[in-house]
Amino acid sequence: MKLLKPLAVAFLLPATFVSVDASEGYISKIHPVAKVILSQDSTSLDKILPFDNEVLVGTLKNGFKYYIRRNVEPEKRVTMYLGMKVGSILETDEEQGLAHFLEHMNFNGLKHFPKNELVDYLQKAGVRFGSDLNAHTGFDETVYKLPIPSDDPELLKNGLQVMRDWAQDALLDAEEIDKERGIIMEEMRGSRGANQRMQDQYLPVLLNGSLYSKRLPIGTEEIITTFQPEVIRNFHKKWYRPDLQSLIIVGDIDVTQMEQEVIRLFSDMTLPATPEERKEYKVDLLNKNQFIAVTDPEMQYTVGQIIIKHPEEKVKTVGDYRSSLLKSVFNQLINSRLRELSQQANPPFLQGQVGIGSLFGGLDNMSLLFVANPGKFDLGLKTLIREMERFEKYGFTETEFQRAISSIAKGNETSYIERDKKKSDAYVESYLRNFIDDAPSLSNEDRYQLTKQLLPTLTLKEVENIGKKFYADVNRDVIVMAPEKDRALVPNEEAVNAWISEVKKEEILAYEDKVSELPLLAKEPVKGAIAATKHIDGLDAKEIVLSNGVKVILKPTKFKNDQILISSFSPGGTSLYPDTEYMTASNASSFVNGSGVGQLNAIELRKYLTGKNVNVSPYISERSEGISGSTDKEGLKTAFEMIYGYFTEPRLDDDIFQSGIARTLSSMENREDNPDFVYSDVMLKSLYGDNIRRIVPTPEKIKTIDQQRALEIYRERFADASDFTFTIVGSFAEEEIKPYLEQYLAALPSISRKEEAKNLGIVEPNKGFEKIVYKGKEAKATVQLKYYGDYDYSEKENLNFDALESVLSIKLLERLREDESGVYGTGARGSSSKYPIGRYSFTVGFGTSVDKYQSLINSALDEINKVKKDGPTQIDLDKFIVEQKRQLEVQLRENTFWMGQIAGAYQNNEDPTYILRYLEELDKLTIDSVKEVANKYLKDDRLFKFILLPETDN
Known part of the structure; x- marks a missing residue:
């Protein structure tokens, strides 16, 4: 549900200090400002805040502004934003929606990248459309975003050319404009629903009848479908101009060299002979309720x-x-x-x-x-x-x-400690807000x-x-x-x-701040020991076995200055409990997690953790249970105390249980009126019947959750640590962490039971079918094409399966969006599992108009059949390979990535060093190997079609 939410208070801070210098094609350049505020009279509250002295800022003669900063997180990457003080608020009545439409057109034909060559070129360089290459339009701004590798001079040069073309060289071809109308309409259609319909009614009140309430960026259907190309071209000429634009470049670059390229490329941009005034629009206060x-x-x-x-x-x-x-x-x-x-x-x-x-x-x-x-x-x-x-x-x-x-002080310290690890995207956003x-x-x-x-x-x-x-x-x-x-x-x-007045007249008592003086744990654990240690070749990691059988994998890193991630698992989970106890078992950990731990209830624990950078939570999933969390070095003791507490001193407080049940039941009211819920519910029931472990629970099932049994099940799951495997990744030294392993993890209870998760035999039907759901008022269709079946889980199979997902996503976007203008977004998504048996799912999804869904289903299936018949094109396969290589360059420097790789490998009984061979395996991908996987899993008789249509069409 989309709610109106107050925006967080932003600490985005100010104006520039400039000096005139007209000798090199620019009229102003920022010079570092001495820290007059902080080094001298820091209590003078009227002092202007200093601008970031680590970024080079300049303005060209034509008014174009640039921000350039070197930052090496991530390495070999640069993020470029083109920010414009141009949004829907500048549109006339006849131009509604054209600021946003123009943003789309900048991806459909530029001076140096005609038609769809821009997306194609960048995909070949490993840049992902949507998740990397993107843009947005608001009331007051349009922003184009391009994160690219910086270690390829040709790519870097062309990236700058893209920004230059975006700034003023859109082709705005009439044929491309007409093709984009359908895509914009599908974007508009996809956003329609209860929230949008209600927003249309209350927005004029919220915005006091101002122009903002009449200028939603998406525009109107009438104008989007009928405007003449000359109207958008005039809008482009009028507003896409250098005095309203800024280029922000942050990354692993040479700042001086980059500035010279910016000056060379952007100095020739021209202003209209009589520039239109860029008015500042406001929402006037009415001084009434x-x-x-x-x-x-x-x-x-x-x-x-x-x-x-x-x-x-x-x-x-x-x-x-x-x-x-x-x-x-x-x-x-x-x-x-x-x-x-x-x-x-x-x-x-x-x-x-x-x-x-x-x-x-x-x-x-x-x-x-x-x-x-x-x-x-x-x-x-x-x-x-x-x-x-x-x-x-x-x-x-x-x-x-x-x-x-x-x-706040803790957050400030943490941010400062990690300042040299700060991502370029954070700087770019800050400078964008400075400009806009x-x-x-x-x-x-x-x-x-x-x-x-x-x-x-x-x-x-x-x-x-x-x-x-x-x-x-x-x-x-x-x-x-x-x-x-x-x-x-x-x-x-x-x-x-009347209700507000009634409360104002009440006798209200003061708030009582209840803080416990008790320590988190009732007693200190009895220290254990390290029993065995071995190196994991190639990973700079160690596998340690403790005296109680707990296994710990340690991987110290330097990717963050003070971040430590902890994750653990043990086989079992809810699979060990009968269906009659499933609801209780599957909710047990969330109730325990919400109740505090040890001697502190939820409220006391939250207050106890204030000023600590510690987060630890238990979980019970279908096939395992465990504890995961994060901390810094200062919070290590607290983190391990919490881990020990969740094993030995869990609590399930009555008020937390009652509150959770009450809020869950209340949240389930009226859900049958939500088309998305009904659609999802029908899909799950069609695939899994009434199996309680797969379908959305009913209120009656929620009411069967037993509080006492939930705590018993939780204790059963964490009664034996001997089959737990902990993975710890981050900024620690082995000698720093060992005392905590001995004091807390080696002290966990151990009864050496042998458990394995059960195979519950829950699989989708053997033969596909079509299911149409009629629900909703909007004239739109939602389609999901799904394939399910047994899967030959292996390193090679997984890689080819991932490649299949990628190449099909490319083709679906090209066909359904660009060629047929039938969708705003589409793609393929595959997933596979090794246990209890190898299984896979593969989904193609999109939203569209009611009259197009069947033809688009046919087009999607046609693209699938092309891959099955001929395999992917080498070009598309190469796009996947280079994208994976480029993504891996960044991922290998992330603690979260290594946590997922190592913990996942141990849980799936796989080789944790596989990632070291991944690049070699990528190069073994072939058209035939992907084609083989496509034919193996995308079988016609395994296809399930789920379609959501409005009720009026029933």
């Missing part, structure tokens, strides 16, 4: 939101930055209280949150949002207002305040020092004053969204105002 209630037959929940609008407070000075910290503290404090309410045995709402943040159109806001329990909108509203009134009357406690300060919004952009050093210096100066009173200022009684919008069937229960404005 507004109310709107909207319903929809497909809405599943009742949602209430109170949005209190305020003039925007830009962050430009030290004082502004300090105010943003105060807002962040307030958001943490109030939402911590709301989390506690949600954990009550009978929670007053399904979800509740409050936040001060930015809106747009020159506005900030305080947003109060809640998802109501069915039939209890008044309870949710009153609870949220009551907490705000409690805050307004009593404020926050000093202990709450200090925890929030500690949390004139938001500040601090250096890592300045941000760290400024935050560190300012945090101790914040006072509880100031935080309370910030909250009280934003919690105002004017410029307040109340928006209610509800299911159509509950229309009679939807309150009117008078009822809402």
